[in-house]
Amino acid sequence: MVQNNFVQEIKKLKSNNSDEKRIQDLFLEKSKRKDSFIKKFSLAEHFCSFFLPIDVKSRTIYLVDHIKARMWIPPGGHIEKNESPKDAVVREFKEELGYTLKKEVVDLFTLSITPIEDPKRTCKIHYDFWYAVFISKRNFRFLKKEFHDGRWFSFEKGLQMISRDSYRTILKKFTNIYYNR
Secondary structure, three states: OHHHHHHHHHHHOOOOOHHHHHHHHHHHHHHOOHHHHOOOOOOOEEEEEEEEEEEOOOOEEEEEEEOOOOEEEOOEEEOOOOOOHHHHHHHHHHHHHOOOOOOOEEEEEEEEEEEOOOOOOOOOEEEEEEEEEEOOOOOOOOOOOOEEEEEEEEHHHHHHHOOOHHHHHHHHHHHHHHOOO
């Protein structure tokens, strides 16, 4: 059943170019062996869900200063056994930001493959599901053992805070999908 959730989520996305289609096809292939790509069973490469808390009214996004990643990024985490990518967002939102999602819209908007270039970590590749979480601006109680800080930024400032090029590209894609129609 969970594998079906992976496939359904992946197929929701509209591929606009050959690179997106290639990534989508790779995710579909890997989802056939989903348990092989859960961190508990595969330390080197696994599925993750990132989420971008968005306050549409103020046009702000919430980012965290991640201790292990040593950079500002959207929150997220590894998908666990018997968990869909969206279930991981709901769980991680509660664990990392201290807030239980209720009626907020949680919308998958892209997929990415992220190489992890830290020789100290066993984790080498993330297959990332990216979700927008539409929520009113609030003060989250971020998890201090994972993050140095967490705060709301304008889209423009958020782009400046994110140092990883691929994540900036994802934030730009979000902006194009939801604001530049």
